[in-house]
Amino acid sequence: MNKKRTGLIAAxxxxxxxxxxxxxxxxxxxxxxxxxxxxxxxxxxxSGAVIDMDAAQHATLTAISAAEELANETIREVIVNVSGGYLSSEKFKFELPISGREVNQTDIRRALAQGNFCQRDTDYEVLHSLPMAYSLDATKGIRDPRGMFAETLGVEINVISTRAANLRNLAACLGRCHLDIEVAVAGPYASGLACLVEDEVDLGVTIIDMGGGTTTIAVFYDGEVVHADSIPVGGHFVTSDIARGLSTSVAHAERMKTLYGSAISSPADERELIDVPLIGEEINNQPNHVPRSLLNGIIRPRIEETFELVRNKLESAGLDRIAGRRLVLTGGASQLQGVRELAALVLEKQVRMGRPMRISGLAEATSGPAFSTCAGLVRFAAEKHSDVRDQLDAIPTGVSGRISRIGNWLKGNF
Ligand SMILES: Nc1ncnc2c1ncn2[C@@H]1O[C@H](COP(=O)(O)OP(=O)(O)OP(=O)(O)O)[C@@H](O)[C@H]1O
Ligand SMILES: [Mg+2]
Structure with a gap:
């Protein structure tokens, strides 16, 4: 149902x-x-939220200016990712009278637009209203009802929303950079669009994006995202655990984690010694060696806990069956040795590693799993964004919806 968008996209x-x-x-x-x-x-x-406006503004401006210079373009609007900030995913059912005529695109848009009004929590803002299944009278499981006749069109919608304050802070930060939010996209949804293949999206798959401060989850089924969630735990927590546990600096802990760390232990870990500079000590002043097993013994519980939290989230959303046994891991922190094996063990799924696909021109350094979300935002804009515009156009004028146009809403607030 998507119209392709062409031209420049800024994510x-x-x-x-x-x-x-x-x-x-x-x-x-x-x-x-x-x-x-x-x-x-x-x-x-x-964890996906702005905590220091000045610092975030400066880092954002630096990243944007570098991209603008390389592309020789100036941007005014961006597609942004919403990762932390309590992503919520709720299911709703609506019915629309059709009176025996043919279902058309406008009916679909109207039905989906209903999702924009159904967020009950006043401090939450709707990001996506996505169809999960259609029904025509008593016939269920229809994928595309357009061109079919019925008295009533039924639609089951997945409404993904986030804390409004979180979105407002992102918008305020971007406003300081003279940028508007074109559309805000749930981070794990974007990561899925970047990393998943069509068969996975159709048959059922869970994607976990393991970042520095957040781990985000999305479940795709029957061609669309059916659930999105996040937990405020990520790779930084592992690094801090190592720094605390081994009394070393955060920089050394990060280095040890990426060079020697593993979420799965091996018998050789006892014999292998790693050099750990103690915090505050001069380098080489007092050599301090610890067995690798000590390092991995700090890492494993944190990763295990993360996957247990993910499992609980999936179980409480009742998605165990629908998501199937396929799991894709992406995000910078998924690169830690042994993460894939531990995920398979805790979540009892078949795991593969995901990175951005079907986008050309990414250099080696920017084609890794840490860039999945950003690449997915571009894909969202190219393939899905017209749907969002369509839905918003379908909202009758004069209706005081909680969200009218994301851009206008944001402009109206700042
Ligand atoms: N080779 C590696 N091995 C282990 N961990 C790694 C490796 N490379 C990066 N990481 C970890 O990945 C994390 C950063 O991942 P990523 O860049 O995806 O985060 P982010 O998108 O900025 O954060 P978030 O999604 O939480 O807002 C850091 O905690 C870092 O330690
Ligand atoms: Mg991320």
Missing amino acids: LDMGSSKICCLLAHSSNDGGLKVLGVGHHASKGIR
Whole structure:
């Protein structure tokens, strides 16, 4: 049902570890080509939320300017990622009278637009209203009802929303950078669009994006995202655990984690010694060696806990069956050794590692799993954004909806 969008697309992932801006060109044949990438160590963002406006503004401007320079373009609007800030995913059912005529595109848009009004929590804002299943009178499980006749069109909608204050802070930060939010997209939804293949999205798959300050989850089924969630735990927590546990600096802990760390232990770990500079000691002053098993003994519980939290989230959403046994891991923190094996063990699924696909022009350094969300934002703009516009156009004028047009809402508030 999607109309393809062509031309320049600007995506911005404001992560807890890095802020990444991707400028890409979407062509008529659906191809996506990166024109410029800029990224900068994140400052002022924690677990997907702005905690220091000045620092976040500076890091964002640096990332955007670098991408603009490479692409030789100036941007005014960006597609942003919403990761932390309590992503919520709720299911609603609506019915629309059709009176025996043919179902058309306007009926579909009207039905989906209902999702924009059904967020009961006043401090939450709707990001996506997505169809899960259609029914025509008593016939269920219809994928595309257009062109079919019925008395009543039924639709089951997945409404993904986030804390309004979280979105407002992102908008305020971008406003300081003279940028508007074109549309805000749930982070794990974007990661899924970047990493998943069509068969996975159709048959059922769970994607987990393991970032620095958040771990986000999305479940796809029957061609669309049916659930999105997040937990405020990520790779930074592992690094802090190591720094505390081994009395070393955060920088050394990060280095040890990426070079020697593993979420799965091996018998050789007892014999292998790693050099750990103690915090505050001069380098080489007092060599301190610890067995690798000590390091891995700190890492494993944190990763295990993360996957247990994910499992609880999936179980409480009742998605165990629908999501099937397929799991895709992405995000910077998924690169830790042994994570794949531990995920398979705790979540009892078949795991593969995901990274951005079907987008050309990404350099080696920016094509890894840490860039999945940003690449997915571009894909969202190219393939799905017209749906959002359609839905918002379908909202009757004069209706005081909680969200009318995301852009206007944001402008109206700042
Ligand atoms: N090779 C590696 N091995 C282990 N961990 C790694 C590796 N490379 C990066 N990481 C970890 O990945 C995390 C950053 O991931 P990513 O860049 O996806 O985060 P982010 O998108 O900025 O944050 P968030 O999504 O939480 O807002 C850091 O905690 C870092 O330690
Ligand atoms: Mg991220």
